[in-house]
Amino acid sequence: MSDTKPPLGTVIIVGGAGAMGRWAVRGIAELGTAKKVLIGDIDVSRAQQLADEVGGPCVPVRLDATDPAALRQAFVECEVVLNTMGPFSKFARPIVEAAIDCGCDYLDIDDDWESTVEAFEFDAQARDKGLRVVKGIGGSPGISNLAAALVARRLDKVTEIFTGWSMRGAVLEDEPAYPSTGGAGAAVEHWLIQISGSIRAYRDGAEKDIEPLTPVELLYPGKGQVRAYTVGHPEAITLPRCFPTVVSSTNLTSGPAWVFDHARRVAADYDAGRVTLAEGAGRLEDMPAPPADAPRTRDRFAQVWAMARGERDGEPLAISVEPASMPPGKMGGGTGAALAVGLELLRQGRITEPGVHAPEGVIDPHDFFSVFLGFVEPAVASVEDLLIIHEGPVG
Template sequence: MATKARKAMVLGGCGAQGSFATRDMVRRSVFDEIVIADLDLEAADKLARALDSPKVSTRRVDILDRKALLASLRDADLVMNCTGPYYLLGPKVVDAAIEAGKNYIDFCDDIAAHEQIIEKDEQAREKGITVLVGLGVSPGIAPLMVMHAASQMDEVRDVSFPQMIHEREPEGPAVIYHMAANFFGKIPVIRGGKRVYLEAFEEEEEVDFGPPLGKAKVAPFGHPEIFTLPRVLPGIQNLTIKIGSYPVETYEALKFLAQAGLAGTEPLEVKGRGIVPRDFLISLLMSGRHEEERKQDYTSSMVVEVKGKKGGKTITVKYNFNGLMGPNTGIPCSVGAEWIVQGKIAKKGVVFPEECIDPKPFVDEVLRRVGEISPITVKETVSVSRDWIG
């Protein structure tokens, strides 16, 4: 019996991170048809020409045009949403996917979008579809590493994953606006088992990311794992996500500009015009990005550290993760899309990676695929300690 042809609609599939998901899906045999859908049809066509595959087609889609969005999903088996900002576009695409009865996946890392989308769980379950939210590197790979560490423990107490983003990562404006909103505002963390909020740059610390980046400063960063990890690990007492920028001079410059008021969102009058300081700051950051600087002779980094108990002893599992944001974000989403249509991710409703994915085989597959196209290293360190008396 012939296998049913599978079609994926990839919204924003020609973007800085979505293009890696698209490329990976084209290289595999799970999807027979891949539609790169974007408001910028010229950009979608450019990627399609580069891929030069009979499986690939393009389509102009305006997500804010609900009728057109629904029409684009009509004959798809799965919709992958790589657009942003997620707080604006994520819930709209999820609503359309639910109405159309189509499985959905994204790498959404926006807290506000997560909070809106989780409210749609019952609707998704009634439709019998999977709405998998947040399958990139963080959220995505990072909480799956936490779950793998947790499988080696009787209880998990403390979790942290500081991240270091190299300034030469090819991030679009939606990513930078998202980072600004979650770096400069009130930042959620878990302390003593309860959610509390920190100010920008509060609890700043220096973290050793190991070679090649070494030690660098990071500060708390608002991310959805603060909400999703306690759903599956309710005993967590302390949970913090922090972020910094490499080289360290970039981080210090951002901190200075923010403290000088350029992270604000209230318009200021400048020569008779209303200028939003944050808009100016982000435009300034974007203007300094040039294609010729984006050679892959750099890396970003993340440390995932999990502390807990095993047999009465304190155990710490630590992962040092080096790689590039594009493939490390896009390829997990590609693998997740395949696993949904193959039935390896079977849970229905609105779900998060740590709730529905077997961590070890999934992360292994992602690392294998990323390693085919980009440098990546992951080191696991496990240490055990116990009291001298007892």
């Protein structure tokens, strides 16, 4: 996908030295998307280390994401703000608000449905300023949304959408050069939030609060009968905005049943106030050994996937899709590469509509996967080789 547009000027990535941000910085530099990439992080020594590693356009900047004045001071010289700073329930709103105030386009990897809903409050303000805001261009959401949109458009009428991710892929790559700074981390805290209380999904043509970690049995084309569990990610409520015939939309996670049994116990303690968010996240990260009688079954789902059900030529049909390979770096690598691709599509002029959007609202799936495939291992030659698509009966 060649073009003649010049690189963007200055972009800043909030949390750029973190576990997700590092991979986005590497991807942006690899693509040559921007002349200057400011690695904004409270830990400026780690930001400097990353800048030294990646080189090229990278410049470390000390940034306290809890300081609204500091955000605006950093953003005022930038064209685009990228946000990888979680948990998004805490950081998403002030950062997107500061970006819009400073006249910056904005992309993030927000996987929290509540903060995604909140962001749509800024739609009119972003439109008035001609700014493009893309919420959740990571793994799930991000890759999952665009995969879902791709298969949904193969149906004449889509009525159900499932997006999902495997617990097997929801782990961070160990990078010895960037040792853990302690604590469970934002990703685990986010997971606890999204399996606690109630979560938002789409049922009977409307948003509805449902119970998290409820088992769902699916007849999945290409795999047969499989089981996954409800979780609170934003795809479930953003995809129906693009596909108005949808009556049901759900985000799911998969893995061993005993993992989710443990997660339910932790979530119950968090809901009851017996543990703090940090304590609960620590218990989730410190997973107990599987019970002796736990069945030894392999999770059959891919790292990220999507499935749409509906009709084609008057007949019911289900279509599934999943990447044949993913970028190195596990969750961080896939998420960071997707964010880098989103920025590259912005540079190419392929994201044009101002306002606040989920990825499926402003990004063509083929455009996205055409760039994304450059990051995956094993390498593939085309989008058709990258995406495994199966069609089958509706269960």
